[in-house]
Amino acid sequence: MPTEILSFYGINNQVSIKSYGTGLINHTWKVHTPLRDYILQRINQLVFQQPEHIAHNMEVITDHLQKNEPGYFFPVLVKTLDGKKMVFHAEKGYFRLFPFINGSCSHDVAKSAHHAYEAARQFGLFAKMLSKVPVEQLKQTIPDFHNLVLRYEQFKKAIQEGNPMRIAEANKEIDFIREHDFIVKKFQEISQGGSFKLRPTHHDTKISNVLFDKSGNGLCVVDLDTVMPGYFLSDVGDMMRTYLCAFSEEERDLKKIEIREEYFAAIMKGYLGQMADVLTEEETNNFVYAGVYMTYMQAMRFLTDYLNNDVYYGAAYEKHNYARARNQLTLLARILEKEEKLKQMICEEVDKSLPPSKHMFS
Numbered sequence: 001m002p003t004e005i006l007s008f009y010g011i012n013n014q015v016s017i018k019s020y021g022t023g024l025i026n027h028t029w030k031v032h033t034p035l036r037d038y039i040l041q042r043i044n045q046l047v048f049q050q051p052e053h054i055a056h057n058m059e060v061i062t063d064h065l066q067k068n069e070p071g072y073f074f075p076v077l078v079k080t081l082d083g084k085k086m087v088f089h090a091e092k093g094y095f096r097l098f099p100f101i102n103g104s105c106s107h108d109v110a111k112s113a114h115h116a117y118e119a120a121r122q123f124g125l126f127a128k129m130l131s132k133v134p135v136e137q138l139k140q141t142i143p144d145f146h147n148l149v150l151r152y153e154q155f156k157k158a159i160q161e162g163n164p165m166r167i168a169e170a171n172k173e174i175d176f177i178r179e180h181d182f183i184v185k186k187f188q189e190i191s192q193g194g195s196f197k198l199r200p201t202h203h204d205t206k207i208s209n210v211l212f213d214k215s216g217n218g219l220c221v222v223d224l225d226t227v228m229p230g231y232f233l234s235d236v237g238d239m240m241r242t243y244l245c246a247f248s249e250e251e252r253d254l255k256k257i258e259i260r261e262e263y264f265a266a267i268m269k270g271y272l273g274q275m276a277d278v279l280t281e282e283e284t285n286n287f288v289y290a291g292v293y294m295t296y297m298q299a300m301r302f303l304t305d306y307l308n309n310d311v312y313y314g315a316a317y318e319k320h321n322y323a324r325a326r327n328q329l330t331l332l333a334r335i336l337e338k339e340e341k342l343k344q345m346i347c348e349e350v351d352k353s354l355p356p357s358k359h360m361f362s
Contacts, residue, residue, distance in 0.1 A: 002029050002040055005095045008080045008087045011038075030100060037100035038078065042093060043086075043225070051094040053139040054225050055085045060137050061130065061200070061227060069129045074220045075099055104211040104219055110243040113266040118218035119210040119243070120270030123202060123235055126221040128274045130200035135229040138200055142226060145203060146234045148187040148297050155304045162307030170322060173303055176329055183296045186289065190231065195282035201230030205238040232275070232283055237294025239267050244291070245331055249298070252323050257330040259338050261345075268349055276350065284350060288342045291335050299328030 002017045011033060020030035020039065031038040043051045058077055065072050077085050078097040087095045110116040144150045159167060159174060167174070190196045202209070203226035211219040242248075243263050247256050268287065276284070303325035305312045310321055335342075 002031070005040065005087050005089065006031065009078060009097055010081050037102065039098045039100050040095060042095050045093050048141055048225060050141070051086065053141045057138050057141065057227055058085065058224060060133065061224065064133050065129060068132070072129050075101060075222060101211055101219065103213060105214070106208050106211055108208050109248065110207045110263065112216070113262045114216055115207060115212070116243045116263045117266035117270040118212065118216065119205070119207045120239055120267040121273060122210045122218040122221050123205050123239065124271035124274030126202060127199065127232065127235060128278055131278050133200050135198045135200060138228050140228050145226065146230060146297065148184050148293060149191070151297050151300055151304070152181065152184045155300050158304045158307040163309050166307050166322070170303060170306065173325055173329060177300055177303065180296060183292055187293060195280055196231050197280065198229045199232065200227060201232065201234050202227055203230055203234045205235045206242045232279060233286070233290040233293050236267070236271060236287060237290035239271070240264065240291030240335070241295045241298060241331070243267060244335070249324050249327050251327055254326060254330045257327065257334055259334045261338070261341070264342055265345060268346060272349060284346070287346050288339055292332065292339070295328055295332040295335060299325050299332055302328060
């Protein structure tokens, strides 16, 4: 199948193809040719039901960056022989091709605070470069992706209509989520107010979506399928959710779930180093809330899926999504325990960059 798709790009001879990366959504291959290497991806239409919206957004992003930020580096889609951005196969769906960045590598986890800083800097730079793109030019590639109000409604429905045995088993976790519904109410206030701006947002800022050079420095942001209008909360929150703890959402020993303050400092300095002048004062004041918001939402989504018999994420073993939910709820509790200290770190960082008369948190 990949060989057949490559023919649309005029790539026919002396080709080797192998699966690449650990992504769970799109199927990815690395393509080696005598001239250069490529990344070929098949878009998952169960997740991205309108792939043409991805192609549209990529065109908007590419045009903006090439015209206004010509020095900014990022992989540009390879067009087919007849000038198309994607290939459609009647049986297998949509495919697209990118040049492979030689000398680059990616990481599945943040192995050091330096990696966390470089990733945050790259996502901050990406957001800054796109901050002047009118959001109405971008389409929603996954509608309501990070709509916390909707996710809470789905959670409540699962409590009413889900598996009764699982609902009884998860009683403590359900109560925890209910007791913290102020997180939902705050997001509702944010989405209805005007102090948070809708901007072009990446929405998937795990560290594997940054390419690094061999010295561990960030090169560019990749996987732009979820770039669409959103709040900065999504990008900062997902970095906090996935970088702050040394262990992933798959860890079942909850005693290992701790917050690494040096990683929070790295995220803060890397992102604000690029975006401090773009964010509003109210947004900066809610930097820590971003992590609370995203971790709460992911915990709730895992638990909702468990109550619904694992219809969305699936399960590799019995109670898999229940274990994931408990992991994320523990992480949320650890963030909330350190919330005031993390806010103070933000205060000190922002004050360093402002003249004395304009200290935001004084």
